[in-house]
Every structure is written in structure tokens, then in C-alpha cells.
Amino acid sequence: MRERVSAESGLRGAAERFGPHPSVIASGRAMARFSAVCYLTGGLVGFLTAWLVPAWEERAAALIVSAIALISGVLLAGYGARLSIRAFYLLVFATIGVLAVQLSTQRGHAEATAAALLLPLLSMFVHAFFDRRATLLADAGILGLIAVAEFAWQALPVAIAATLVCVNTVVAAVTGWLVRAAAEAETDLLTGLPNRRGLVRALRTALADCDGEPLTLALLDVEQLVDTAAARRGPAAADELLYTLVRAWVAEAGPTTLIARYGDASFAVLVRGGVSATTALLARLRAAASTAGGFPAGTAGHRPGDSLTLLTGHAESALLEARRVGGNRTVHYEDTAGVTSQLTAALTAGEFAVVYQPIVDAEYGRLTGAEALARWIRPGFGSVPPSEFIPDAERSGFIRVLDRWVLRTACRTAASWPSDVPSKVTVNVSGQELDQPDYYEQVVTALEDAGLPADRLVLEVTESTLDAESAAALEVLRRLRGLGVRIAIDDFGTGYSSLSRLHRLPADILKIDRSFVAELRPTDQEAPVIAAITALARTLGLRTVAEGVEEPYQAALLRRYGCDEIQGWLCGRPGDGDLVGAALAGPHVVAQVLAGNR
Template sequence: MGEHEPPTSSVGRVFVSFAALMLVVVVAMGVLLSTSFRAGAEQRALTAARSQAQMIGSNRIEPALKGQPATQHLGTDVIATLDQLSGRLKDDGRILRLRLRSPNGQVVFSDDGTGFGDAADGEALEAAEGHVEAELTRLNADDDRGALGVRAVEVYQPLADGALGVLEIYLPYAPIAAEVQAGVGRLYRDLSIGLGVLYLVLVGLALTTTRRLRQSATRNAYLAEHDPLTELANRRGFALAIERVTADPARPGGAVAVIDLDRFKEVNDSLGHHNGDALLLALSVRLQAAVGPHDLVARLGGDEFGIVLPRITDDAAAHRVLRQVLHELSAPLTLSGIALEPEASAGFVLIGEDGDDAATLLRRADIAMYAAKVRSAGVMRFERAQDHYDPERLAMVGELGRAMAQDELVLHFQPKVALDSGEVTGVEALLRWQHPRHGLLFPDRFLPLAEQTGLIDPLTDWVLDRALRQLTALGLPPQARVSVNVSARNLGQQPFADRVLDALGRNGIAAERLVLEITETAAFADLERASAVLRSLDEAGIAISLDDFGQGHTSIGHLSTLHLSELKIDRAFVGDMLTDLAHGAIVRSLVELAHNLGLTVVAEGVEDDDTREALRDLGCDEGQGYGIGRPVPAAQLTEWLSRNRHEPAAR
């Protein structure tokens, strides 16, 4: 189909071609049937001629011969009988010529005096052998001396199986031709009616089919650029709208925004997909009402929407419009009797300043949206620092999914010890990627990418399952626990708690032996949703640890809402606490705060014995760092545990 060709034009051409083809087929069928009829009529004529010749031969000629073979010396009575018979048959118009041949094929009688002295032909000799021969011909066709006569049916009838001779008889073809012509006329009439009706039926079916194809082609062309649920533009239609704006030299600027709903999956999971669809429909109506007549709203997939704002010229205007859009979206609504207050995050780019092509603008708007969601910022504009999609990282996205299936990912384990006794209290599972080209990669090379592409869920599930599977084989003390890090996206989904419990059951590990470590950023990206997930995990007996505490902006009042069991002091404070008085004071305060809240305190970044002893003197419960044990593969950890089992307080 041409770029500007309507989809129905090709359908019209298909119909015309089909109608012409059907006409050719119908005409061909008529010709074939009439030819077949004519051939059948001629075969019937030959059969009738054989019967007539056989009757004349057996009833008239054979009795006249009185059992004697036909020879050159026929008796006068036989000749008279033959003359009388042929004359009567000619007068009746039943024959054109009658000859009698001897058993060796020579003409011994001819009613018109022809054929005497001619060599015996093949048909006569065949008949003398007892075979009836018949064919359509013309009188005198075998005589080069005379002009051709009328059409006739020539029959060679053996007499007494050829013993008495051969009867050669020519029957008129005119009655047969008249019958054939009449039959062909009737056939043509009936064929014309029948095939005409058939053609009309076929054309009618083709018209109906064409109409449906045209409707289907129109619908498909519409669906190619529109979402079937909301009737909004889809991702392709959205990209085309961006291209139209960027291609317009008179445009004043323009903005592209991506909006993602918060907690939409919970609506689907708890209220069913039909209510999820109803929510999307209601919000799509709100989006269209919230923008201007020159703006375009699209559903990009799932719970993600896009807006093209061709008249936006600056950052402030885009923020103002999108904040109003989010405000309109957040108005309460009721689904299945349940009141909901939708929330969303929006990211945007300015055309020209942040990109000039649809693919770049859409990708960067999506990055900004994700940043807004992580930071609970509502609306954010794209910043180049957010863009992690360089070519090498893009290639790594595809490789990461394969790495899980091909066991390129490995876990290293770093021990944690009780600072007062030196006993090993647990290990932290740390992910590594044994890349076939780049060697051993640390998480900072690929985890941010997994966060932005949706791979973080299967990646976390893989780490969790592998850590629990290896726990019993590490040789840890019976009560030692394994710690696994989880991300903001993990905490944003209620089913994550179910997946954790499934992993514990699948590996036969008690919930009390698992610690899930969360960062302040992950916990407070969506506090309400994270709190609900953490509550489910805590009630199941799983310990929750707040990692890197002190680096974020956590409100002390919110600590109690996270259902924590453990607080880890960030290495930035622990590493120089002996030389930096401020950091030393912060560590002391955090230990006291955690204990007052009933939490276990773990210090990260313990690099030497002096720091370890100072932390123990402050009452810090556990320590972790290179001064205690480096992250190592499972086999090396088992060796480390074996070496230190008899000297638990040793370094």
C-alpha cells in the first residue's frame, strides 16, 4: 500500500480483479460444458448408427446372402434384393450409401457404383475381423477423384462376425446435427441462466466480502494508530503526532509528556481486570477534558499515557499544565462501590531543547516520568543526568535477561558478626555478573538499568531464590540469616510479599532466617505502598533492615511505620568515625536512636580493628566490612567460616 493510499482502494482493485476472474471462469465453464455436450451427442450418434447398421446387417443383408460369403459373383437375386433394400432406405432418408464388401475387404456391391476396384481400407479389414467400426466423416472422403459430399456417419458392420463379409453403410448426419444443435441451444440457454445466476451470486458474495474487507481495512487502519479500549491514539499514533509537530516549521515549540498511574496493578489484582479497564476509561476521559483542543492524548500501553502539547513553549508552562492534569486525574471516583483516589507521575521534554525526533523525545519523557515516580515529585522534566541509555547499556539490557537463564549471574556473600562475641550472625548476598566479554561486573554497572527496564523484578526473584537455596550449604551457624537487597520497584507491588513467601516455602527456609534490606530512597519513594508491603513481610516473620541509614532524608517519625527490625549505619560515617568527630557523634547518636526504637544496629564499612572496638564500646550490635570479611563466592565463604569457627573474635 502506498504511503498516502487509502486502505479501501486496494480492496476495490481486489474486487474488480475477482469479478473479472469469475467472469472468465464462468465463460470457460460454459465452453467446456458445451464442448462436452457436443462430444456426448456425437458419441450417442455413433452408438445409434452402430445399432442401425447391426439391425440392417442381421435382418436384411445376412438373410439375403443365405449363409454364403459375399464374393465378386453375387447372384442376381441377391443383387436385386440389395438394390431394392438400398433404394427403399434412401427414399426414406435413412441412408446415404450402402456397400457390401467381401471377407477380404473388396467392394462387391455398391448402390451408387462407387468403390469397385479400390484397395481395402483399414476399417473394412478391422470389421472383417469381427469389429464394428464407426466414425464421423463426409461422403467421398476416401476418394480423391470426387468432391466431398455431405457429412455422414460411416459404419463398417461385420456380417456373421466377418465370415460372410462386411456391410459398409453411410447414415445421414443432418438429423444428428439438428439434434445436437437443438441440444446445444437448450444447453446454452440453461447454461446462460445457470451460470448467469452463479455469476451474480459470486459477485454478490464478492461485494459482501469486499464491503467487509473494506470495513476491516478501515478498522485495522484505525487500530494501527488507536487504542481499542480507550479509543485514544496508541504508541504509534502518538509518535506520528510528535513527528507532525516536529516537522511543522511554524510551530512555537511544543512539549511531550508521559504519565504513569500509581498502584494501578493493585486495582487489577484486587478488583479485577474489568474494573481496571473501567478505571482506564474514566481517566482517559479526564485526560482529554484536562487538555486543550490542540493537544493530543494517547494511551501508550498498560497504565501509561502520553500527551503532546504543541503550544507549550517553556518549562514553567509545561509544569503548570501537567500539574493541572495530575490534579484533574486525582479527583475521587468509585469502582464497584470502592472509593479510589487515583495518583500519577508525569515526565516531560521540550521539543527542540530535549530532542527533535519522536523516538528520542518519547524515551526521554519516559525516563523523566520514572524519575518523578521514584522521587515522588509529581512532575519532572528530563535531565541528561537521568539518561542511562548509552549504546553499551542498551546492549546490556538484552544480555541481562539471557544472563539469568545461562547462569552468568553469581552471588558473593559478605559475613556479618556480633561485635561483642565475634560470632557470625549472617551474610549479605551481593550480586555479581560474570560477563563473557567484560569480566566480573559489580551491581552499579547493571542494576540501575534493570530498575529502568522492568528487569528488576525477575532479577530480585533470582537473587532471592539463589540465596535461599545456598543458605543451608554455606556452613553458617543454625540461627545465622541471609540478607537480600530489594528495590523501590519491588516494594511498589503487593504481590512481591507473596513472591518472597513462595521462595521461602520452595526452598524450605524459615522466614526468621531472611533479612530484606531496603534503602531510604526505596522506602520513601511511595511510603504508603511500601509500608503495606513491609507490613505483610514483617507479619510473616521476615526481618526488615534499613540500609545506608544517614545518607537519605528520612523523617525519624516515619521509622516506626516501616516495620523495621534492623538499622544499618552508612559506611560514610563509620569509615572515619575515629578521625572525624562529627561523624563519630553521628554514629553514637544513631546507635542510641536505634536501640531506643528497639532495633538491632549494624555498622557498615568496618575496615580495621580500632573501628571495630570503638563500635563495640558504643554498643553497636553487629559489624560488616573488609576488616571483618570481604564479599566472596560461596565456596570461599565456607572456607572462611571453617578457619574462623574456633577463633570467633579474631579478625
């Protein structure tokens, strides 16, 4: 037990050296909803007080203030997510001012007590969302108001004032502790190491503070060791193996090296040094784990200008190659062809664009949305096929940067489409991207910045690349669906164990792979595979979208078997988002509006 505490202390110390814990500030959406509830509650309290207190001289004024509070609550619920954090700060202190006026004008009346009882709600909001400095300032304002109301204005009974001080203190302490405890849940319970969320925090701080000092990220895969231990002696033995490895590694690595649990059977090591120092450390870690066996590892060095996403992507690419080679092998990521630099420069120079392929209602032929697709127009070379640059982006780790840029761009474009016409924009996302700790926040931010309702975004996940066993990925999907974002499973039927996996994948839409559509012939009267997929989708309550539809007879067969939507050159080739917006706004079917885009 003493050894475990010592190991955890060393890990915690290493994590703290890489950077302090950040302030807890929630998203605009959460703050807007919470403040809307507070304002609506305050408005209802005001109305009830005004109507229940007989012969109240200030009833008209109270009703006006209550009406303003109710209207403010409704506006915050609808539009508050667009406000800045600074606006919520101003809102809190303005509310303190309004309550101060109420207490001052209603001295000694029950109405003053009713106004003062709203202060705990304000305290709860402040401690849930504000950083420490703003929290202290707001606490001072709230407690100062109670003191002034009691000693200067005699607006409250002594017992009420004392109770309010105690209640506000307890509410502040409990709310602040709960929120910060949730935000700081960054430790793996089994090993005591930082988990992936903790690693992301440490990496951000380390990259910001390195000042030219070499930093190298190594990823270690011990899956084979864990599987062997579990097969021989059961799951408990696998956990014991991981714990034993961690104790040995922490002792060997020392306090300046951060070790984190990256996945179920993988670890990350952040080394303050270059390739040689990392290679030497990995040799010592392998020696410490020699009784259990060897493991593959991938490393990537940070270069000036590299983002966190690129660094982790490079390390994952190196680890993937080490796994492919097999054995006790270390692969160092080397971008010898300058692929990452080339793609990054192209994105910065505006050479990438997002085009939109129409998605059409199969029965009525009306446009229902579009799929966002990345295109690279390289000066002097023309259009670079996605089949060429996408694999390079995936191998180099640039794909995450590109995916997030496409997401933000597509959300902004879709937000410009007519809001009174149902529509959606579909954006591709890899299974590896879903496994990133901040992907949920990335999607929420993209929606909020664009002002796009969540139910107008569809995230398309390729079934063959989504790890249905990844708890993190599945949890992200469930959280996003909770917001209203829809999930589509792409290329359905071409992956492995599709039917056995489907019930575990949170999904709303099945996309029928183009290979099934291409097999349809003009003389076909039956399409058993299409029939089976659409029947399965109906049973599961899912919509179906067929890809690669190029001929009218294909659309006719798909429509016969109940396919909901189609996309392909029959409906229009990928084009500018404004054309999609015009088609949505017009009264014509998509084939008439987009005829020039085919």
C-alpha cells in the first residue's frame, strides 16, 4: 500500500509540474440554461408574492420586475448560448444590483425576505460556472448585500440574515466542490496514473511552456501482455499486471517524466528530451517489464508549430506501424516527405474547400440536406483526389485537424440555409477522433459558434472503423445524441460483425454502401440485400440513406423497398453550399434546381 501511495504521489507531482489545474468555466449553452431556470424561478416567485400579499402598495412595480425576469429567462433559454462569458459575469452582478434595490425599497416587509431567498440560486450559478477570481468577487457581493440589508437597512430579520449567510456558504462550498471534482476526474482508478483527459491537460501545458525544449510523446501497447495474463489466470491477473508495470515504470522514469494510461491496454509517456533520450527510457521500461514480456511502441517528437492533435496523431501513426511490424519494436515517426507540413500549409493558404453532395428524399425527390466533403485544389496541380490526400492525412495525423476544420465550416454553411425548411448537414468523423477526450466539446463549440441547432447536424461514422468496444467513443456518441445530434453509420454491411455490433452503436441512420447500389441492374425486379437492410432499419427504428445512386432505375428499386433518402450523381455532384441553400429555399424538386451541378 505504501508503494502505491508513493507511486501516485510521484505521478501527481509530475502532472502538477506540467501545469496547474485550469479554472472551471462551463460552456455558453450550459450557462444559458442554468441562468434561464434561475430567472424563470425568480419571476414566478415575484408573481406569486405580488398576488398572495394583500393590499401591497408596490404590487405593480413587483409585477413589472417579475415580468422582466420571466422574459429574460425565456430569452436566455433561446439565445443565451450565443452570449460571451463576460456577458454572464455582467448578468450576475446586474442581478445582485436588482436584488439590492428590492431589499432597500422593501425594508422590513416579507417581500424583502422573498428577494433575499433568491441569493442562494445566484450563489449556486456562480460556483457552478465561474473561475475562482470571479467567484470570490461575486461571493463578496452576495455576502456584502446580506450584511448591508441587515445592519444598514434593517431589511431582514436577524434570523433570516444569519440563515442566508449559512445557506449561501454551504451552497457555494458544495457546488464548487462538486463541479471541480467532476472537472478534475482525470485519474485512472486502477493504476493511479492520469487518464487520457489528464494527459491532454498536461500536454497542452507542456507544449505551451516548453520554450524550445525537446518534447517527445511515446505510446506503448501492452495488449498482448494483458490478454496473455487474462487467458492464463483471469481478468484479475490482468489488472494486477497493469498495476505492477505502472509501479515499475514510475520508479524507473523518475518525477520529471509523465506517464498516463492512454487506453485500456496502452500507455503514454511524455519525455522532456529528444529521440535518443526517449529510446533509452523505453529500453529501461522494457527491462523493468521483462518478466511480463515485450511490447511495441511508437514515438513522435514535437516540432515548433505542431498542435496537440498533430503530436498525438504522429505518435499513434508510429504505434500503428510498430504493431504492424510486430514484436518488441519501437517506431519513430518521421515525416520525411514533409506531408504534414505540406497539408498544414495548404489548409492555411486556403487550398482546401468543403463541397456539399445533395441528399434527397427518395419518394418525393426533394432536398433534405447534404454531405460535407473535403476537396484540395492545389495550385499548379489542380484537384487532388481524396483517395490520394486522405490516406496521407490519416497516416500523418493531419486528418484530425482537417476533420475539425470541415466540421466548423459545414456548421457555418448549414446555419446559412433557410431555417424554416427542415434540413441537415452530414459530416464524416473517424472512430479514432471519437476517442479523443475533447471531441464532444469540439462539436458543441462548432454548433454554438455557427448558431446551428444540434438536430441539423449528422455525424457520419464508418462502421468498419468504429470500435464498438470503446466505451469512450460510445459515450461521446450517446452524449451528442442527447444534444440532438444525429448519428449515421456509413458503409453499413461492409464492416465486420455488422449485425452483432449494430445494437451497441447509438445510431439514427444507416447508410447503404454504394457497392450494393452499384450491383443493381436495369432488368432487376428484386434486390434482396437492399430489402434486408431496409427491413432491418425499420425494425430498429432507423432511417436509411443509399449512396452512389447514379441511375433512375436504382432510385426506383430503392424507393420500392422503402429506402428513405438517396445521394449520388443522379441528384447532383458535390458543389457549393449556396446552391444547396437555394434549392432548399425554392419550391422545385432538387433535380430541377441542381440539374446544372450533375
